[in-house]
Amino acid sequence: MGSKLGLVGLPNAGKSTLFNALTHAHAAVAPYPFTTTDRNVGVASVEDPRLEALGNCVSPERVVPTSIEFVDIAGLVKGAHKGEGLGNQFLSHVYSVDALLHVVRCFEDSNVAHTLESVDPLRDVEIITTELLLKDLEILQRRADHDQKLARSGDKQAQKFLDVISRWIEALSKGIPIRRLPLAGEEHPQAFGIDLLSAKPVLYIANVGETALSAAWDSLRQKIADEQSGLVICCAKLEAELVELEPSDRQAMMQACGIQESALNRIIRESATLLRLISFFTTTSKILQAWTIPKGTKAPQAAGVIHTDFEKQFIRAEVISTKDLVRCASESAARAQGLLRLEGKDYVVQDGDVIHFRIGQ
Numbered sequence: 001m002g003s004k005l006g007l008v009g010l011p012n013a014g015k016s017t018l019f020n021a022l023t024h025a026h027a028a029v030a031p032y033p034f035t036t037t038d039r040n041v042g043v044a045s046v047e048d049p050r051l052e053a054l055g056n057c058v059s060p061e062r063v064v065p066t067s068i069e070f071v072d073i074a075g076l077v078k079g080a081h082k083g084e085g086l087g088n089q090f091l092s093h094v095y096s097v098d099a100l101l102h103v104v105r106c107f108e109d110s111n112v113a114h115t116l117e118s119v120d121p122l123r124d125v126e127i128i129t130t131e132l133l134l135k136d137l138e139i140l141q142r143r144a145d146h147d148q149k150l151a152r153s154g155d156k157q158a159q160k161f162l163d164v165i166s167r168w169i170e171a172l173s174k175g176i177p178i179r180r181l182p183l184a185g186e187e188h189p190q191a192f193g194i195d196l197l198s199a200k201p202v203l204y205i206a207n208v209g210e211t212a213l214s215a216a217w218d219s220l221r222q223k224i225a226d227e228q229s230g231l232v233i234c235c236a237k238l239e240a241e242l243v244e245l246e247p248s249d250r251q252a253m254m255q256a257c258g259i260q261e262s263a264l265n266r267i268i269r270e271s272a273t274l275l276r277l278i279s280f281f282t283t284t285s286k287i288l289q290a291w292t293i294p295k296g297t298k299a300p301q302a303a304g305v306i307h308t309d310f311e312k313q314f315i316r317a318e319v320i321s322t323k324d325l326v327r328c329a330s331e332s333a334a335r336a337q338g339l340l341r342l343e344g345k346d347y348v349v350q351d352g353d354v355i356h357f358r359i360g361q
């Protein structure tokens with residue numbers, strides 16, 4: 001789908017550890033900073049209880065969940081916007097993703113170096129946020145210089161953008177990320193063909209480790225609440241160990257650690273929400289499959305996710321909601337009750353739709 005989340009944070013925050021847990025990968029993890037230099041890319045399956053309920057109705061041979069792509073990015077340090085540390089490399093990878101998982105080190109462990117020699121989640125968040133803001137400021141200032149010349153020669157579009165830019169520059173100078181501004185459709189950076197790092201939605205991950213929370217934790221929680229961003233608390237190291245275990249051993253270890261649900265499912269669910277993704281389902285006699293699309297996608301484009309040719313060859317969609325199908329217990333019963341709707345090319349696919357696409361040649 002091209003919707004990707006990037007894991008960002010200071011070196012040794014636990015990004016690669018969390019990435020491995022999410023995507024069942026084996027990216028290098030080590031107690032010294034800058035273990036990750038190039039990025040790691042992987043996908044995580046989206047666990048969806050609706051698949052089990054639908055499976056009982058259609059008895060498929062195979063169930064295929066949908067997935068989300070994660071990118072594990074090199075650690076950032078102060079001055080990254082000017083190229084410090086792995087700054088330029090880090091930032092170019094941040095540009096390539098649609099939303100950010102900001103991993104914050106909240107665990108104390110004397111064996112794991114901290115580039116600033118103390119655990120201070122709020123300070124760390126501010127370092128990363130500031131680097132993104134400074135990079136945006138640099139880009140906007142360059143664009144403003146360019147557009148000023150055009151505006152002087154009477155370019156109306158450039159004049160309009162200059163007004164918007166000056167408001168964005170003012171916000172960034174006060175430490176406010178672009179994502180927190182009310183961005184009306186026309187005033188979105190994308191509408192001006194500009195990609196801003198601080199416009200990307202963020203979900204914070206507090207990597208609390210196995211030890212007691214540090215005192216600075218409360219101020220971090222307060223900051224995130226003030227920003228109205230999401231926060232998931234997890235122990236990345238434990239999550240990475242859990243995914244390596246057989247299900248029965250995993251259950252036993254979770255019980256021993258007093259964990260009811262893995263934080264990974266919550267992170268994946270909230271990541272999908274952050275990307276404004278919804279799921280629809282397709283069924284054949286063999287496969288029940290989940291697919292993700294951005295909210296607001298119309299039926300032909302949803303068909304195009306299954307196979308690019310399907311978008312052009314789309315004729316109609318036969319649609320039933322998961323709720324109706326599960327209530328009827330089978331497709332034939334739902335059909336008999338007239339619950340399958342025929343929808344055309346303007347139909348906006350809804351979360352949980354079960355769809356049979358009619359495709360031409």
Ligand SMILES: Nc1nc2c(ncn2[C@@H]2O[C@H](COP(=O)(O)OP(=O)(O)OP(=O)(O)O)[C@@H](O)[C@H]2O)c(=O)[nH]1
Nearest residue numbers: 011012013014015016017030031034035036075209
């Ligand atoms: N005690 C403890 N150690 C952790 C936890 N999460 C990660 N670590 C350790 O912290 C060290 C750094 O973890 P990484 O996942 O490599 O960190 P990173 O953020 O990817 O670091 P860079 O790639 O250098 O930016 C490793 O030794 C991990 O085992 C945790 O929850 N508790």
Ligand SMILES: [Mg+2]
Nearest residue numbers: 015016035036
């Ligand atoms: Mg790493």
